[in-house]
Amino acid sequence: MTIVFKKDRIEFDTFTLYERGDGFFFDGTIFASCTIDAFQGAVAGFLAGGYCTGAPGGVTNICKFSFTSESNQASAGNLVCPRYFVGGVSSPTEGFASGGGGPGVAGLSIIDKFPFATSSTSYQVGCLSAATYNTASATNGICGFEAGGCVNTPFITHCKIDRFPLTTYNFGQSTNIGSLSACRVGPRGTSSYTHGYASGGFVSPSTLYTCIDKFSFSTDVACGNIGNLSVTRQRSGNMSSTTCGYIAGGYAAWAPTYAGTTCIEKHSFTSDGNSTSVGTLGAVQKGNAGVSSTLYGYSLGGAPDSPVGHRRIERFPFASDSSISCVAVLSNDIVNSTGFQD
Numbered sequence: 001m002t003i004v005f006k007k008d009r010i011e012f013d014t015f016t017l018y019e020r021g022d023g024f025f026f027d028g029t030i031f032a033s034c035t036i037d038a039f040q041g042a043v044a045g046f047l048a049g050g051y052c053t054g055a056p057g058g059v060t061n062i063c064k065f066s067f068t069s070e071s072n073q074a075s076a077g078n079l080v081c082p083r084y085f086v087g088g089v090s091s092p093t094e095g096f097a098s099g100g101g102g103p104g105v106a107g108l109s110i111i112d113k114f115p116f117a118t119s120s121t122s123y124q125v126g127c128l129s130a131a132t133y134n135t136a137s138a139t140n141g142i143c144g145f146e147a148g149g150c151v152n153t154p155f156i157t158h159c160k161i162d163r164f165p166l167t168t169y170n171f172g173q174s175t176n177i178g179s180l181s182a183c184r185v186g187p188r189g190t191s192s193y194t195h196g197y198a199s200g201g202f203v204s205p206s207t208l209y210t211c212i213d214k215f216s217f218s219t220d221v222a223c224g225n226i227g228n229l230s231v232t233r234q235r236s237g238n239m240s241s242t243t244c245g246y247i248a249g250g251y252a253a254w255a256p257t258y259a260g261t262t263c264i265e266k267h268s269f270t271s272d273g274n275s276t277s278v279g280t281l282g283a284v285q286k287g288n289a290g291v292s293s294t295l296y297g298y299s300l301g302g303a304p305d306s307p308v309g310h311r312r313i314e315r316f317p318f319a320s321d322s323s324i325s326c327v328a329v330l331s332n333d334i335v336n337s338t339g340f341q342d
Contacts, residue, residue: 016303035129037294038090038141038166039191039240041341043067044116045291047300047330048079048097050337051071058082058102059122059337062095062114062122063330065313067293070327073313077119078102080112085133086337088289089144090168095340096144098124098164099132107131107151111144111174112162114293126342128162129176134235136189137338140217146174147198147215147223150185157183157203161223163217177220180213183291188214188290190245192269196217199267199275200233205255206231212267212275213334226272230265237290237329239297243269248299248316248324249285260284260304264297264316264324278321282314293340299324301334310334 004011008019013192015028048062064076066333077098086100098111109131114122123289128146135158147161159182164174170287179188184244187209191197196215210232213223229247236250244266252261262284267275288310290301295314304310313328 016326019043027271037242038092038139039341040242040292040294041067041090042294043342045081045300046076046095046116046340046342047073047289047291047334047337048088048095048340049083049100050287050289050301050334051084052332052334054081054332058084059334065328066246069313070313072328073330075119075248076120076186077114079114079126080110081108082197083108087149088340089137089139089166090340090342091139091141093342094166095118096125096166097338098137098146098149099128099135099149101133103155107333111208116340121215125243126164126174128164128174129160130156130158132204133188136187136196136198136201137238138189138191138198139166140191140193141216145196145217146189147189147196147213148180148184148201150277157185159183177214178223180223181225182209184209186246186251188234188236188238190238190267191243191249192240193242195269197224197267199238199245199247200229200236202232202254208234208254212230214272227267227274229337230277231263231273232263233261233263234271235287237285237288237297237299237302237339238292239292241297244318245269246290246297246336247275247289248278248297251275251301253285258285258286277325279290279316282312282326285310285312286336289337289339291341293341295319298339299338301337303333303335
C-alpha cells in the first residue's frame with residue numbers, strides 16, 4: 001500500500017481521508033477488530049471435574065492456581081454436576097465446561113459456565129448437539145468448539161465438530177459445523193487465532209491415532225489432516241502458545257496395558273506438518289489436563305502407570321524446547337479433568 005500525505009488529505013492507494021471544516025471524511029470503509037487470546041491466560045489457571053481416589057464417580061470441584069506466584073491450588077467453585085472426561089474452553093472472563101460423563105450416565109450434553117473473577121457454582125447456558133464425552137476442545141475467544149468423542153452403551157464414536165457462542169447464551173443445542181478426518185475418542189485440542197486442531201485419539205483398543213486435524217474458526221468445512229504426532233496417544237494434556245500447539249503425556253497404548261508416555265511434542269500453527277518432540281514430563285501422566293499462560297504450558301494431575309493419580313502441577317517454557325519442572329501440587333490426585341486459563 002502506498003500512503004501519500006498532502007496538506008488537506010491522506011491518500012491510501014484508491015482511498016482518501018479528507019479534512020473538512022466539521023471533521024474528517026473517508027471515502028472507503030473502516031473496520032475495527034481485536035484479537036482475543038482466550039487460549040492463553042495471564043492471571044491464573046483453572047481445573048474442573050475429573051475423578052480422584054475418593055470420588056471415582058466424578059467431582060464438581062473447580063480449582064484455581066496463580067500464574068504469578070504458582071502457589072498450590074485453591075477452591076474456586078463447582079460445576080453444576082459431578083463429571084469427568086469433560087471438555088473445557090475459555091473466554092476472556094469465563095470458563096465453559098461441556099459434555100462429559102457422570103455417575104450412571106455415559107455422556108452428557110450440558111454446557112455450563114463459571115466466572116474467573118469470583119468463586120461460584122457454574123450454571124447451564126446451552127447444550128452440545130449430542131451427549132458426548134472425551135472430546136477435543138478449541139476456542140477463538142468468541143466461540144467454543146468440541147470435536148470427536150463418544151457416547152457409551154453402545155460405544156459410538158463421533159466425527160462431529162460442534163460450535164457454541166461464548167458471548168451470547170441461548171439454551172438449546174450447539175451447531176454442528178463439520179467433521180474430523182476420522183471418528184475417534186480422546187483427541188486433544190489446541191487453538192491458534194484462526195484454527196482449531198484435534199490430535200490423537202482412539203477408536204478401539206487396537207486402533208489409536210497419531211493424526212493432527214485442522215479446522216477453520218470462520219468457515220464451516222470438514223477437517224483436514226495436516227500431520228501426525230510422533231507417537232499414538234489419547235487423553236493427553238493440551239496447551240497453546242501463539243505459534244504452536246503442544247500435546248503432553250497421555251495414554252500411548254490402550255487395553256490391556258494402558259501404558260502412558262512422558263513425551264511433550266509441538267506442532268506449528270504457521271506451517272502444516274508433523275509434530276516434533278520438545279521435552280519430557282517429570283513422570284508418566286495419563287488423563288492429565290493442560291493449561292496455557294502467555295509464557296508456559298502447564299500439565300495438571302493425571303495418572304502414572306499405577307492406580308493412584310498425580311497431584312503435580314508441572315510447567316515447561318514456550319520460548320525454548322526443554323523438559324518440565326514441578327511448581328505446585330493439587331489437594332487431591334485428579335484424573336480426566338479439564339483446564340481453563342484467565
